[in-house]
Amino acid sequence: MDKFRLTHAAAQKYDSHSVPAMFAPLARATLDKMSLPEGAHIIDIACGTGALTREIAKRLLGDGRIVGADLNETMIDLARQRHPSDAHDAAYVASDVCELPFEDGSFDLAFCQQGLQFFPNKPAALAEIRRVLKAGGKLKLTCWSAVSPFNGALSEALADHVGEAASNKAKAPFSFRDADVITELFEEVGFVIEAHQKIVLERRFENLFEQIMALPVEKDLSDSGEAVTRAVVEDVAVRLEKYAVNNVFIVPQEAHLFEARV
Numbered sequence: 001m002d003k004f005r006l007t008h009a010a011a012q013k014y015d016s017h018s019v020p021a022m023f024a025p026l027a028r029a030t031l032d033k034m035s036l037p038e039g040a041h042i043i044d045i046a047c048g049t050g051a052l053t054r055e056i057a058k059r060l061l062g063d064g065r066i067v068g069a070d071l072n073e074t075m076i077d078l079a080r081q082r083h084p085s086d087a088h089d090a091a092y093v094a095s096d097v098c099e100l101p102f103e104d105g106s107f108d109l110a111f112c113q114q115g116l117q118f119f120p121n122k123p124a125a126l127a128e129i130r131r132v133l134k135a136g137g138k139l140k141l142t143c144w145s146a147v148s149p150f151n152g153a154l155s156e157a158l159a160d161h162v163g164e165a166a167s168n169k170a171k172a173p174f175s176f177r178d179a180d181v182i183t184e185l186f187e188e189v190g191f192v193i194e195a196h197q198k199i200v201l202e203r204r205f206e207n208l209f210e211q212i213m214a215l216p217v218e219k220d221l222s223d224s225g226e227a228v229t230r231a232v233v234e235d236v237a238v239r240l241e242k243y244a245v246n247n248v249f250i251v252p253q254e255a256h257l258f259e260a261r262v
């Protein structure tokens with residue numbers, strides 16, 4: 001199976017750039033839409049460096065418990081280091097979503113923030129999440145619902161100046177977003193969808209060069225040289241012109257929030 005492995009440097013870059021830019025705001029926006037049941041035992045699947053796990057730990061009530069699980073040990077190491085001392089404790093485990101090291105029916109609630117699109121075997125992943133939930137347990141899952149205008153502009157600029165592989169890389173996080181396909185997948189493994197809504201974040205791009213070079217396409221751009229990199233950044237700026245406010249680009253990015261029960 002093709003697995004998504006990250007080096008320590010990639011995990012650090014993810015944590016210092018993508019978490020404050022997107023994943024921490026998305027975690028807060030998701031949890032602002034619900035309240036956590038008192039004493040709930042919760043798992044955060046594909047927790048990465050713990051953006052959502054930490055936010056859950058801050059909001060846990062009573063003797064609630066939270067576990068973060070992620071395939072990449074590098075992400076889990078950072079999640080452990082970043083866990084705040086003034087929140088509930090969290091346990092972090094390195095584990096593939098398809099082989100969670102927990103008994104059947106261990107959790108009241110599972111979260112999965114921006115993980116589904118990366119799972120190679122999506123039905124097996126959802127079936128495993130269902131297995132570790134109690135009867136009546138719930139899954140709250142987010143994934144991007146549209147290619148963001150920023151990533152769309154970057155992907156087009158890369159197609160024109162660098163090549164197809166780099167262009168596709170810029171769009172990869174948005175690869176699995178059709179609500180009907182996701183609904184069918186949930187139902188196929190026995191989840192009942194209770195609610196589906198959209199969350200729209202507003203992302204600020206103050207320094208396009210820095211923000212582009214914090215992404216996995218940095219390598220493709222570095223390999224292509226300075227002139228090509230400059231052309232890509234300028235091209236992205238032109239494509240995003242309608243989002244410019246006082247030299248800052250303020251760009252929407254929207255996600256599905258699915259709430260389902262076993």
Ligand SMILES: C[S@@+](CC[C@H](N)C(=O)[O-])C[C@H]1O[C@@H](n2cnc3c(N)ncnc32)[C@H](O)[C@@H]1O
Binds near residue numbers: 048071112113118
């Ligand atoms: C975009 S990140 C989201 C991380 C985190 N939920 C957040 O909001 O910051 C996707 C995560 O999925 C994890 N992942 C990918 N494939 C996985 C698998 N098969 N099992 C568990 N985690 C996986 C990656 O290691 C990565 O941390």
